[in-house]
Amino acid sequence: MKSNIIKKILFALTLLILSVFSNGQYAVFFAIWIFTALLLFAVRKLPRWKGFLIAFLVIGIGYYIGMDVAPFLPISSVIIITIIFSLVASLPYLIDSFFSKHRSAFISTLIFPTTAVLIEYAYHYVDPFGTWWHFAYTQESQTVLLQSVSVLGMGYITFLITWFASVSNWVYEQRNKWSNVKKGVLIYGLVLGLTLIYGAYRVQFQKPNSETIRIASISALDSLKNGIDLQGLNDKERANDVKIETRRNTSKLNQYLFDRSIAEAKAGAKIVFWAETNGIILKEDENELYRQASQIASQQDIYLGLGIAVVDPTNSKYLENKFVLFDKNGSKVIDYWKGISVPGAEAPISNNTATGIQKIETQYGTIAGVICFDLDFPNYLKGPKELIFCWRQVMIIKKLTNYILIWLSLEP
Known part of the structure; x- marks a missing residue:
């Protein structure tokens, strides 16, 4: 009797540990393969709703711990998101339980993976966090396996993992x-x-057998951003003083980035990029920044891409997150705005525009611009029709999310 209890406890602990390492910030590529197989085994050994509850709890605990990768969200929001995700992720196990009498034929092994892929696809299609927590991300170190995504998409990785569990x-x-x-x-x-x-x-x-070129990616020192008070620009009593101080500090910051860009160009870089929002500029000074960037790109004979936060104090959504690229002639060839903000602290202050991926053909190949979170929405990046539909869809979902957070008296 004791030995059985000990075995069950050890099995439960194994499931919990594997759950933590199966996805999120602690993901180890093989953990999700073992975890999914063992969890399916455990659920099948239990009565239907008890098994569903176990799947919900185990998946939820692993998700909650792994969600620490999003510290910008309040704990209450993380709990709500965890509950929703765990319910959805547990559904394939519940559906599988309805086919317990039809498991002798090998064809039955396709029920669980097919259900998992369809539910995952539907969930990530409407999820305000896009493809976060997709099974395919857990295999990022497995270069050979991930080549199949180019033909069959990310869902194929989910299918292989869940089919392995079923088989x-x-x-x-x-x-x-x-x-x-x-x-x-x-x-x-x-x-x-x-x-x-x-x-x-x-x-x-x-x-690829083509010649390579040197590319430089530049990030600003944190110390150069410490004196930039963006919130203070909306304070009517000290707005003018804050603007003067902000202009002085952003000038130092941007000049540092320009100096680094010139240094990299002299070291042989043909393409130089600034990291997302590493440059900061007031809206009224934006054109002057572009004039300086155009001049440097032309003089140094490089493609210069600015990752900048354009700040417009006159707008309640004062942040314009942009990637602006200048070619060797100093011409602005890409002016990309971030289209989708991460729910939470970023969304309420961001002025987004659905521009879609912008690209330019160069002697070095194609250069394209897209920013961070936008990449978690494949449909947003496909083309004009999908772009408009997905952007509207995401905006509606994000507004609903913010309304829910406000209703719960949380900071959106």
């Missing part, structure tokens, strides 16, 4: 029927093997 459990249930086991393992092994062969071929034999 593993099927093999266990069919362990006394070796002929069936061999056929099932052969089918899954063939699919996974072809996937890895394709990936290995791309990695080993489709390497």
Whole structure:
């Protein structure tokens, strides 16, 4: 009796540990493969709703710990998001339980992964955080495996992981029927093997053979940003003094970035980028900054990309998060605005514009501009029609999210 209790406790602890390392900031690529298989095993051994509850709790604990990667959200918001995600992520396990009488045939192993892929796709399509927590991100270190995404999309990685869980459990249930086991393992092994062969071929034999150039990415010193008081610009009593001080500090900051850009150009860099919002400028000084950037790009014979925060104190949404690129002639060739802000502290202050990916053909290849969180929304990046639809959809969801946070008396 005691030994059984100890075994159950150890199994539960193993599930919890694997849950923490299966996704999020602590993700280890193999953990999610083992975790999904063991959790499916555990859920199938329990009554339907008890198994669903266990899946909900275990997934939720791992998600909550891993969500520490988003410290900008209040704890209450993280708890709400955790509950929603855990409910959705547990649904494939619940649906699988309704097919307990039809698991003898190998074709039944497709029920769980197919359900998981469809639910994941639907969830991330409407999730205000985009594709955060997608299964595919857990495999970021597995270059060979990830080549399949170029053909079948991110959902294929989810399918392989969840199908592995389903096949593993099927093999266990069919362990006394070796002929069936061999056929099932052969089918899954063939699919996974072809996937890895394709990936290995791309990695080993489709390497770029063109000449390379030096590219520099520049970030500003934190100390140069400490004296910039953006909130104070909205204080009517001291707005003028703050503006003078802000202009002085942003000038130092931006000059530092320009000096670094020139130094990198002299060191041989042909393309120089500033990191997101590392440059800061008042709206009324924006054109002067561009004039200086244009001159440097032309003089140094480089492509110069500015990651800048344009601050407009006259607008309640005072932040314009931009990537602006100048070519070797000093012409502005890309003027990209961040389209989607991270819910929480960033969204209420951001003035976004859905411009879509902008690109330019150069002698070095194609240069394209897009900023951070926008990349978590594949539909936003596809094209004009999808861009408008997805942008409106995300804006509606984000507004609803902020209304909920306000209703809960939380800071949005």
